[in-house]
Amino acid sequence: MRESVMRGGDARMSRLTRRLAFAAALVLLAAMPYMLDAYRLDLLAGGLAYGLMAASLAFLVGHGGLPSLGHAAFLGVGAYAAGLTAKHVTPNVALQLLVAIAAGVLFALLTGWFAVRTRGFFFLMFTLAIGEIAVQAATRSTRVTGGDNGLADIPPTGLDVVTFYWWALAVVAVGFGVLVLLRDGPLGRSIAGARENEARMAALGYHVTGVRLAAVVIAGAVCAAGGALVEQKDTFVAPTHLEIGVSVLLLIMVLLGGRQTLIGPLIAGVGLIVLRSVTSTALGELWLLVEGALFVICVYLLPNGLLGRRRAQAA
Amino acid sequence: MSLLVTAFDGIAFGCLLFVLAVGLTMIFGLLDVLNLAHGALYMAGGYLAFLVIGEVPTSLAVFIGVALLAVVAGLVLGGGLSVAIRPLTRRGHLDQALLTMGLAILLSEFLLQVADRGFHSLAAPRGLDGSIAGSYPAYRVAVIVAGLAIAGATFWIFERTRAGALVRAAVDDPEMLAASGVNVRRIRLSVVLAGCALATLAGVLGGPLLNLRAGLDTEVLVLALIVIVVGGLASIRGAALGALLIGQVQTLGVALVPELAAYLLFAVMAAVLLWRPAGLFGRAT
Numbered sequence: 001m002r003e004s005v006m007r008g009g010d011a012r013m014s015r016l017t018r019r020l021a022f023a024a025a026l027v028l029l030a031a032m033p034y035m036l037d038a039y040r041l042d043l044l045a046g047g048l049a050y051g052l053m054a055a056s057l058a059f060l061v062g063h064g065g066l067p068s069l070g071h072a073a074f075l076g077v078g079a080y081a082a083g084l085t086a087k088h089v090t091p092n093v094a095l096q097l098l099v100a101i102a103a104g105v106l107f108a109l110l111t112g113w114f115a116v117r118t119r120g121f122f123f124l125m126f127t128l129a130i131g132e133i134a135v136q137a138a139t140r141s142t143r144v145t146g147g148d149n150g151l152a153d154i155p156p157t158g159l160d161v162v163t164f165y166w167w168a169l170a171v172v173a174v175g176f177g178v179l180v181l182l183r184d185g186p187l188g189r190s191i192a193g194a195r196e197n198e199a200r201m202a203a204l205g206y207h208v209t210g211v212r213l214a215a216v217v218i219a220g221a222v223c224a225a226g227g228a229l230v231e232q233k234d235t236f237v238a239p240t241h242l243e244i245g246v247s248v249l250l251l252i253m254v255l256l257g258g259r260q261t262l263i264g265p266l267i268a269g270v271g272l273i274v275l276r277s278v279t280s281t282a283l284g285e286l287w288l289l290v291e292g293a294l295f296v297i298c299v300y301l302l303p304n305g306l307l308g309r310r311r312a313q314a315a
Numbered sequence: 316m317s318l319l320v321t322a323f324d325g326i327a328f329g330c331l332l333f334v335l336a337v338g339l340t341m342i343f344g345l346l347d348v349l350n351l352a353h354g355a356l357y358m359a360g361g362y363l364a365f366l367v368i369g370e371v372p373t374s375l376a377v378f379i380g381v382a383l384l385a386v387v388a389g390l391v392l393g394g395g396l397s398v399a400i401r402p403l404t405r406r407g408h409l410d411q412a413l414l415t416m417g418l419a420i421l422l423s424e425f426l427l428q429v430a431d432r433g434f435h436s437l438a439a440p441r442g443l444d445g446s447i448a449g450s451y452p453a454y455r456v457a458v459i460v461a462g463l464a465i466a467g468a469t470f471w472i473f474e475r476t477r478a479g480a481l482v483r484a485a486v487d488d489p490e491m492l493a494a495s496g497v498n499v500r501r502i503r504l505s506v507v508l509a510g511c512a513l514a515t516l517a518g519v520l521g522g523p524l525l526n527l528r529a530g531l532d533t534e535v536l537v538l539a540l541i542v543i544v545v546g547g548l549a550s551i552r553g554a555a556l557g558a559l560l561i562g563q564v565q566t567l568g569v570a571l572v573p574e575l576a577a578y579l580l581f582a583v584m585a586a587v588l589l590w591r592p593a594g595l596f597g598r599a600t
Contacts, residue, residue, distance in 0.1 A: 067409045067412075069351075069416070114585045114588060114589070117588065117589070117592065118588060118592065120408060121343070121349050121408065121412075121548070122544060122588070122592075124349060124409075124412055125349070125540040125541075125543075125544050126544065126584070126588070128351075128536075128537060128540060129537050129540060129541050129544070129580070129581070129584060130581065132533060132534065132537040133537075133577050133578070133580055133581045136576075136577035137577045137578065140573070140574060140576070140577055141574065243530070243533075244530075244533045245420075248416065248420065251413065255413070285424075285427075285428070285432070286428070288420065288424045289420075289421065289424045289425065289428070291420060292417055292418075292419075292420030292421035292424055293417075293421060295413070295416070295417035295420060296414060296417035296418060296421065298417075299403070299410055299413050299414045299417055300402070300403075300414070303406065303410065
């Protein structure tokens with residue numbers, strides 16, 4: 001499987017081969033409940049959710065050229081939206097997901113509308129600030145979010161571990177598929193165009209700000225879906241879910257997997273979540289030091305990620 | 316009356332933010348590097364002081380000694396930062412910013428491992444731990460005085476001395492300056508060192524005001540970033556005005572509309588970006 005997805009990042013591979021590899025990987029993942037115990041399955045479901053969010057960030061950073069430092073805010077928006085829906089409206093996981101996606105779109109429109117008007121460093125700072133403000137908002141709006149203690153008493157989804165795993169896998173597969181189709185479609189090409197040469201795109205009659213905003217909305221909606229899965233898995237969400245550390249973790253996944261691909265960050269996401277869990281008893285709080293070291297090493301040694309193409313990188 | 320006190324708190328907080336933000340904005344102006352480790356440097360100053368003197372009040376002389384020690388630590392860390400960032404000069408802005416962020420995580424986690432993850436605060440030094448004019452904490456007045464002194468010194472150096480003129484020239488046209496035989500790399504290095512030393516100094520100054528804890532680095536980094544987004548990059552004047560404004564938003568805002576305080580920061584930043592995309596004192600590039 002690893003072999004096939006490794007080549008999945010290669011542009012020369014035909015569309016058919018890529019689809020076959022995708023289908024094969026999906027079948028293999030769908031068969032996991034027959035191979036793994038409940039604990040590992042639960043872990044894998046969480047890994048897939050983070051992988052999807054990493055892929056959405058890669059869409060934004062690599063494909064859209066919009067380096068966000070506050071992507072975890074979308075995780076939080078999706079998770080809180082799904083959690084509040086579960087608590088107050090309906091136990092239906094699909095409806096919770098839809099509400100989470102809608103909330104992600106709204107949040108993306110609201111913050112992205114300002115963010116895409118900034119360039120370069122201002123975009124970095126603005127997204128970092130939005131991430132931190134989202135944490136503060138979640139912490140301070142005690143009545144709605146439960147403040148520091150998090151959103152407690154979310155009723156369980158009612159799905160057993162295996163069914164929930166399949167539900168999570170389906171959401172991740174569809175979300176990832178949407179990202180790939182949008183990237184390769186006309187909108188994705190205009191987004192890439194806005195990244196490569198804004199002036200030319202504007203001269204061709206494209207509404208560049210709108211195109212950039214579309215990239216933020218797509219990435220935000222998909223990330224919110226991943227956030228909803230995180231909440232549904234644990235039936236819990238707290239401000240720690242959207243801290244800067246989580247944005248950094250998502251960025252490490254993107255750097256490790258290769259920012260020019262979508263599949264790379266997805267795999268790196270699953271891998272890092274599994275790694276973190278496996279080493280958590282041994283490392284404890286030292287994990288954050290490991291995370292920082294990984295980050296630094298990635299920046300120094302892996303400008304294209306493990307699965308990235310070895311092509312000259314656009315600034 | 317109580318609002319006036321809160322506004323005064325805001326000035327003290329603004330002064331602290333200025334000491335932090337001025338280094339950030341100048342490092343950016345000169346090196347084109349967004350130093351996301353600036354919050355971690357602040358934290359390093361605070362934790363250094365905590366590890367040396369603990370939470371008990373000390374004499375003013377010891378406190379100043381610790382502040383100087385933090386300045387030295389800032390110089391050392393700044394040297395390390397400029398060495399670390401050198402290999403990435405050709406790799407683009409994002410990679411450099413990401414590297415500083417990775418270093419920030421390493422530094423702040425290291426500090427939390429050496430100390431612990433609990434809440435700590437420095438005590439104001441003896442002599443400044445009382446209150447002035449009835450009930451206002453003397454230490455906050457001292458922070459305002461220190462902040463104004465640092466701001467004044469920075470303005471004086473930049474506007475009135477040859478060194479400052481060289482730095483301004485290096486921001487505006489480094490090639491021309493290098494062609495006139497000036498060692499631009501040395502100017503850049505000294506600005507990084509000075510900026511980092513100011514950040515660690517701010518950490519000691521702010522120790523009695525803001526609790527030392529996990530996450531402090533991001534919190535102050537984001538505030539400093541908002542300050543320079545509002546004020547405009549590479550502008551000392553902008554950093555000063557932005558710091559005072561954000562200081563008020565953070566204190567008056569929390570006092571008047573506690574539920575909305577977080578959104579208020581966002582609103583100020585968004586409004587400035589819409590009205591003047593390059594910040595209040597920024598130059599369009």
